[in-house]
Amino acid sequence: MNAFARLLDRLGFEPSRTNKLRLMTEFFRETADPDRGYALAALTGTLSFRHAKSGLVRALIAERVDPVLFALSYDFVGDLSETAALLWPAPNESIGVGGEINPPEPTLSEIVHALGDSSKSDLPGKLARWLDALDETGRWALLKLITGSLRIGVSARLAKTAVAGLGGKTANEIEEVWHGLAPPYLDLFAWMEGREDRPDPSDPAPFCLAMLAHAITEADFEGLDPAEFIAEWKWDGVRVQAVSGQDHQGVRATRLFSRTGEDISAAFPDLIESLEQIRASGFALDGELLILREGRTQSFNVLQQRLNRKTVSARLIAEFPAHIRAYDLLRLDGEDLRSLPFAERRRRLESFVAAGASPRLDLSPVVAFGTWAELAKARLEPDQFGAGADAQAIEGVMLKRADSIYTPGRPKGLWHKWKRDPFRIDAVLMYAQRGHGKRSSLYSDYTFGVWREEDGARRLVPVGKAYFGFTDAELAQIDRYVRAHTINRFGPVHEVGHDESQGLVLEIAFEGLNRSSRHKSGVAMRFPRVARIRWDKPAGEADSLETLSALIKSGV
Structure with missing residues (x-):
């Protein structure tokens, strides 16, 4: 498991597609069956088992770490799996379930099989023993895997391309037989290494790799x-x-x-x-x-x-x-x-x-x-x-x-x-939250609002959330603004100062609008993203809810 975790860690910080392919191909070449097959399943999103809830992770770490320390650490790190992996004590310091000294490191296949067979009552003990046996990176990867939040910037297509590199094949050739295969893909790797013929795609209703525009x-x-x-x-x-x-x-x-x-x-x-x-x-x-x-x-x-x-x-x-x-x-x-x-x-x-x-x-x-x-x-x-x-x-x-x-x-x-060209409005940043993965230390998730008349006064009402659209440099600028203008905290969410006299205006681009009874504002945006930061515009001059309502009436 630690070897797979090191691969995930390197992939997460590697920007080059070529280098990501090289790292994965080397891993698949050097790792034995069935672990490499389950690693491929994890990278392509085809692993199937009952995911553990975040509450289980919180309960296990609460048995071992002071809750105040955990809360402060989680607030700083911004990611549950990473926080728990860093705070998890060495085995001889464990005070809860799974306090075995120097337990053997679990293999990826052992973890996958155990997750498939474990009852809800057995899972905490098994998870604690695995965490005791792994290093910090291994613990992080394990927690990401079992909670279903493994995101490292690698597409299923790229992982298949890496496997294809073992046998001089193309990703398209793998796609043609993919839906007739199942983890741990022993027949696929045997084909890539020339030990067996091409797997027979006997599936009567196979998927055809899509053509894109x-x-x-x-x-x-x-x-x-x-x-x-x-x-x-x-x-x-x-x-x-x-x-x-x-x-x-x-x-x-x-x-x-x-x-x-x-x-x-x-x-x-x-x-x-x-x-x-x-x-x-x-x-x-x-x-x-x-x-x-x-x-x-x-x-x-x-x-x-x-x-x-x-x-x-x-x-x-x-x-x-x-x-x-x-x-x-x-x-x-x-x-x-x-x-x-x-x-x-x-x-x-x-x-x-x-x-x-x-x-x-x-x-x-x-x-x-x-x-x-x-x-x-x-x-x-x-x-x-x-x-x-x-x-x-x-x-x-x-x-x-x-x-x-x-x-x-x-x-x-x-x-x-x-x-069609996206619609655009000027909205005010109201709340911010840290992102995940490489963004876990930056405030990159934003809730924004527009003005609405209520009881003779203008108030901001949230109309959407945006997580992308900005450059790395702009993200750093917004992050500094959030830290400097936080006026309240609600768990991991920071309220940013926003009224007629203060507030950061963001130009939001979106594809369309619909009425929505689930949102306080009564509207729901389609694909909102930050188009630019309006440092030049006062918060009081941002758009109103009436502007959005007019767009809906016009058939947007």
């Missing part, structure tokens, strides 16, 4: 021929892939995947049931997950009611019916269509959707345009180009070369996304 601006259209592209609406939903197929025994499997390949089928049984009625021996659709009510596409805020749920009730399914708006066909009846031009795939998709006649599946319409000026107008006024009542769920246009094949990753020059 590059952002484009109006200035980028110079030299591009409109006749070579097909345009579609960019829907404000969640990209998904619907896959269905039969195994060798004729048993059918239908799955719904997120853009990154996470199987989210269990959260959408209504959609799976509808897709299974389509008469085809197998298919793979690329599209957008949306909520439709009475034929009208709902906002992303409505879709959120169905997201990130392990189970769903009949009432939730009835109130928020899931729907797929398809825009590509990747496989059909055993034929891989990804090498065909997009125009041909689109033609086959149109026929497939029409023949399927599924009430939960429709076709993303093509946006007709002849010049870039016409497309620019469609982007800003979708209701004038056939979108009708669905215009509220459109956040721009997609532009695809008619001759583009479906290539995994983000190839240049083939697909482009042209989103």
Whole structure:
């Protein structure tokens, strides 16, 4: 476990992609099975066990450390796992559970197996013994792993690329068989090292690695021929892939995947049931997950009611019916269509959707345009180009070369996304909290507000939170401001001075607004981020809640 922890620690502080790949490839080459397989599962987010709650970590450290010291340390460090790892006493100083002297260091596979088999009552004792046996870095990694908060700046794709480096393969080759594999990936590593043949991707409904688009601006259209592209609406939903197929025994499997390949089928049984009625021996659709009510596409805020749920009730399914708006066909009846031009795939998709006649599946319409000026107008006024009542769920246009094949990753020059310009308001910083990981010592999580008239007086009301958008230099500036202007503390949250005469104004960019009964202000922002710091603007001149309400009324 300590070796894996050292890898995580180095990855967390390594900015270079090349060096991250080198570190992971060396680790996979030098580490024996099954530990390296479970390490790969941890890095790709495919480990499955019951996560420990933060309360368990707090209880264990409370048995060993003065609570005042822990509170002061936690406030300074800002991260529970790191604080507990640093304060955990050496084994011969332990006074609680797991006080064994010089216990053996646990392996990663031992920890994974134990977590899968442990009851709730057994977990505290096992966790304490592991913490006794590990060094500071090992304890930190263990706590991050078991609490489900392992974030070190490494994507699943990058980890697979590192494994591919063992056998001179590409990440795409691994992606083709990935969903037929399971931790600790013994067959995958045997293939990479030439000891076995390529694993048989026998999964009847495998995920296809998604093709992504590059952002484009109006200035980028110079030299591009409109006749070579097909345009579609960019829907404000969640990209998904619907896959269905039969195994060798004729048993059918239908799955719904997120853009990154996470199987989210269990959260959408209504959609799976509808897709299974389509008469085809197998298919793979690329599209957008949306909520439709009475034929009208709902906002992303409505879709959120169905997201990130392990189970769903009949009432939730009835109130928020899931729907797929398809825009590509990747496989059909055993034929891989990804090498065909997009125009041909689109033609086959149109026929497939029409023949399927599924009430939960429709076709993303093509946006007709002849010049870039016409497309620019469609982007800003979708209701004038056939979108009708669905215009509220459109956040721009997609532009695809008619001759583009479906290539995994983000190839240049083939697909482009042209989103509407973000909306911007000036808001006042009200509260700040330390971040996590490399930001654990900096105040990087901000709650901001706008003015509202209450009982004849103007008061700030929180309207959102922002965690990104600023540079490292700007983060340091805001951090210094927070420390110098803190007027109150609520646990880890610092209240920053804010009234008519004082306050830091932040220009906030966001993609859209919705009414929300869950927020005190009555509004919810879509993707808010800090666009710039308005050192020049007095807090009293920040925007008002009426400004946001007007944006909602205008259809933002």
